Amino acid sequence: xxxxxxxxxxxxxxxxxxxxxxxxxxxxxxxxxxxxxxxxxxxxxxxxxxxxxxxxxxxxxxxxxxxxxxxxxxxxxxxxxxxxxxxxxxxxxxxxxxxxxxxxxxxxxxxxxxxxxxxxxxxxxxxxxxxxxxxxxxxxxxxxxxxxxxxxxxxxxxxxxxxxxxxxxxxxxxxxxxxxxxxxxxxxxxxxxxxxxxxxxxxxxxxxxxxxxxxxxxxxxxxxxxxxxxxxxxxxxxxxxxxxxxxxxxxxxxxxxxxxxxxxxxxxxxxxxxxxxxxxxxxxxxxxxxxxxxxxxxxxxxxxxxxxxxxxxxxxxxxxxxxxxxx
Amino acid sequence: xxxxxxxxxxxxxxxxxxxxxxxxxxxxxxxxxxxxxxxxxxxxxxxxxxxxxxxxxxxxxxxxxxxxxxxxxxxxxxxxxxxxxxxxxxxxxxxxxxxxxxxxxxxxxxxxxxxxxxxxxxxxxxxxxxxxxxxxxxxxxxxxxxxxxxxxxxxxxxxxxxxxxxxxxxxxxxxxxxxxxxxxxxxxxxxxxxxxxxxxxxxxxxxxxxxxxxxxxxxxxxxxxxxxxxxxxxxxxxxxxxxxxxxxxxxxxxxxxxxxxxxxxxxxxxxxxxxxxxxxxxxxxxxxxxxxxxxxxxxxxxxxxxxxxxxxxxxxxxxxxxxxxxx
Numbered sequence: 151x152x153x154x155x156x157x158x159x160x161x162x163x164x165x166x167x168x169x170x171x172x173x174x175x176x177x178x179x180x181x182x183x184x185x186x187x188x189x190x191x192x193x194x195x196x197x198x199x200x201x202x203x204x205x206x207x208x209x210x211x212x213x214x215x216x217x218x219x220x221x222x223x224x225x226x227x228x229x230x231x232x233x234x235x236x237x238x239x240x241x242x243x244x245x246x247x248x249x250x251x252x253x254x255x256x257x258x259x260x261x262x263x264x265x266x267x268x269x270x271x272x273x274x275x276x277x278x279x280x281x282x283x284x285x286x287x288x289x290x291x292x293x294x295x296x297x298x299x300x301x302x303x304x305x306x307x308x309x310x311x312x313x314x315x316x317x318x319x320x321x322x323x324x325x326x327x328x329x330x331x332x333x334x335x336x337x338x339x340x341x342x343x344x345x346x347x348x349x350x351x352x353x354x355x356x357x358x359x360x361x362x363x364x365x366x367x368x369x370x371x372x373x374x375x376x377x378x379x380x381x382x383x384x385x386x387x388x389x390x391x392x393x394x395x396x397x398x399x400x401x402x403x404x405x406x407x408x409x410x411x412x413x414x415x416x417x418x419x420x421x422x423x424x425x426x427x428x429x430x431x432x433x434x435x436x437x438x439x440x441x442x443x444x445x446x447x448x449x450x451x452x453x454x455x456x457x458x459x460x461x462x463x464x465x466x467x468x469x470x471x472x473x474x475x476x477x
Numbered sequence: 478x479x480x481x482x483x484x485x486x487x488x489x490x491x492x493x494x495x496x497x498x499x500x501x502x503x504x505x506x507x508x509x510x511x512x513x514x515x516x517x518x519x520x521x522x523x524x525x526x527x528x529x530x531x532x533x534x535x536x537x538x539x540x541x542x543x544x545x546x547x548x549x550x551x552x553x554x555x556x557x558x559x560x561x562x563x564x565x566x567x568x569x570x571x572x573x574x575x576x577x578x579x580x581x582x583x584x585x586x587x588x589x590x591x592x593x594x595x596x597x598x599x600x601x602x603x604x605x606x607x608x609x610x611x612x613x614x615x616x617x618x619x620x621x622x623x624x625x626x627x628x629x630x631x632x633x634x635x636x637x638x639x640x641x642x643x644x645x646x647x648x649x650x651x652x653x654x655x656x657x658x659x660x661x662x663x664x665x666x667x668x669x670x671x672x673x674x675x676x677x678x679x680x681x682x683x684x685x686x687x688x689x690x691x692x693x694x695x696x697x698x699x700x701x702x703x704x705x706x707x708x709x710x711x712x713x714x715x716x717x718x719x720x721x722x723x724x725x726x727x728x729x730x731x732x733x734x735x736x737x738x739x740x741x742x743x744x745x746x747x748x749x750x751x752x753x754x755x756x757x758x759x760x761x762x763x764x765x766x767x768x769x770x771x772x773x774x775x776x777x778x779x780x781x782x783x784x785x786x787x788x789x790x791x792x793x794x795x796x797x798x799x800x801x802x803x804x
Contacts, residue, residue, distance in 0.1 A: 239775075289641070290640050290641040290645075304741070304742075306633055306634075306638055306640070306645075307633075307634070307636055307638075307639075309634055311633055311634075311741075311742055312634075312743075313617050313633070313742050313743025313744065314616070314617040314743050314744055314745035314779070314780075315743055315745075315775075315776075315779060316743075317743050317775050317776065318617075318633075318741065318742050318743035319740075319741070319743075320740040320743075320773055320775075321740060321741065323740050323773045324737040324740050324741070325733065325736070325737060325771070326655075327655075328653075328654075328733070337773055337774065338774060339771065339773070406652065406655070409652070410651040410652060410737075411741070413646075413647040413648060413650050413651050414631070414638075414645065414646070414648065414651070414738070414741050414742070415631075415638055415640050415645050415741070416639075416640025416641050416642055416643075416644050416645035416646075416647075417640065417641055418641035418642075444652070444666065446647055446650045446664055446666070447664065447665060448642075448644050448647075449642075449644065452641070452642060453641075
């Protein structure tokens with residue numbers, strides 16, 4: 151009878167470090183989450199306290215899978231994460247990292263005694279898709295995350311594109327509307343893809359259309375300042391023409407942006423990830439149509455447009471854990 | 478006394494396959510061109526005749542360096558070249574390849590009995606810069622060729638970016654002016670970078686400005702249809718304000734485009750190559766200024782803006798030969 155090799159380390163820890171919650175999962179090589187725990191991200195002034203609280207929360211789940219000696223590594227997906235340095239840099243929403251460079255990978259590695267790798271959340275999503283999701287077997291693809299912002303993880307030749315400084319793949323900040331009519335972006339510039347195609351961008355488009363026209367819409371029953379992309383999606387699902395037009399506008403801009411991205415890295419697939427993807431064909435159809443209408447002839451009909459294959463709730467943890475397997 | 482190892486193959490053949498001329502060079506590992514020859518590209522109806530004429534022209538220069546057994550490989554830089562397949566595909570300016578897929582690498586390999594690799598001309602320029610030029614030691618950079626068209630070769634993680642189908646890096650065809658006011662492009666679409674920033678784009682800008690305004694300019698002494706980017710450069714060198722403005726407009730658009738490219742692959746350098754680069758600071762200064770004004774904050778001040786370090790006349794042959802060393 152075969153004995154399990156006591157030296158095999160069958161698990162990695164994945165940490166999805168979000169602005170509100172930090173979710174930890176212990177994941178096996180098949181992408182099965184064996185145990186999870188979580189803490190509040192923002193409840194700590196100093197990063198040392200955050201790491202200490204994390205390790206305390208992790209202890210029981212680590213014991214549950216046989217102790218730290220069963221764990222190969224840890225992967226972290228975090229906003230403003232730099233893979234090369236293992237740091238989080240000037241992350242506006244993290245109280246312990248908003249005004250400096252925090253060596254989070256090293257701090258966790260020292261505390262747990264295992265290797266730790268860190269990358270930004272969209273890159274973690276891309277690695278997650280490659281290891282566990284719809285990009286298995288693909289060597290050239292782009293993951294676009296549509297959430298509060300627009301993020302991206304770009305894979306070329308089977309490797310994540312980090313660029314010279316570790317910050318490559320900021321496709322939410324390519325300029326889509328040049329000149330003065332571009333919307334102001336949180337990055338301090340104007341006209342970025344993110345201002346139009348994030349969840350907040352969709353809400354902004356809704357407010358613009360409602361105030362500029364007198365067209366009837368279910369959305370007029372709401373306080374304009376409280377409209378979310380989900381409200382627009384629900385109204386569109388009920389046949390609301392204005393709401394449908396908002397998604398068409400959003401998808402069209404994403405499709406045109408993807409046509410430019412194809413000229414850059416000619417991926418075999420664009421994979422969409424995040425809350426807004428729940429709108430389904432409402433957003434995917436105009437993306438595909440605008441892409442095929444705008445892309446250079448040699449690329450026409452070649453790229454697939456896919457929705458993330460990872461379960462929403464656990465996708466970010468799986469993506470982060472996949473970074474650990476890559477060590 | 479050391480004897481030269483008779484098994485060492487110290488040379489590669491580089492072929493710069495242009496619309497008019499095909500220039501061959503025998504190149505050593507230091508980038509020294511030991512011998513050259515050339516034929517007219519277009520004088521042949523069938524690719525078989527083109528390859529036959531090439532091999533005949535090559536025989537004496539191959540003998541000059543000690544015979545084919547001294548030659549490791551051949552590299553070809555060609556318009557519409559596909560590295561993955563070793564083919565030239567639908568190249569409008571090549572009579573023997575304008576309406577089909579020509580397996581040129583295989584044809585040369587069969588005729589010469591050595592390995593042959595082929596890529597498009599801008600990719601060859603990028604490899605040339607990495608092996609012999611200003612990009613030595615760099616792992617992430619973008620070469621932008623400014624000639625009749627705008628081409629690009631993108632290097633990430635020390636590898637040329639070919640993408641899923643071998644056609645990645647068509648940065649001349651990202652859309653810079655969206656909607657109806659975009660200029661018509663040779664690719665069948667509108668508003669591409671190439672329509673504004675190629676040599677023909679510069680001439681087009683000149684004609685537009687001359688016809689739309691009454692401003693004085695040395696360029697008014699010429700037949701508008703015969704103005705070239707070189708004429709604009711010469712006029713600007715003489716202090717002509719309109720001509721200077723044309724280069725400022727061109728450089729500004731290139732700088733804004735590079736700001737988007739940084740968001741994609743975060744290169745450590747942008748390297749400009751081709752005839753238009755002779756305009757020097759006239760074009761480089763507005764590129765740098767527009768880049769720094771438009772790039773995302775995390776990338777500011779990080780990228781170098783360089784002019785190709787390869788000698789103009791031999792750069793394309795060196796670039797092509799470098800593709801041969803990569804085999």
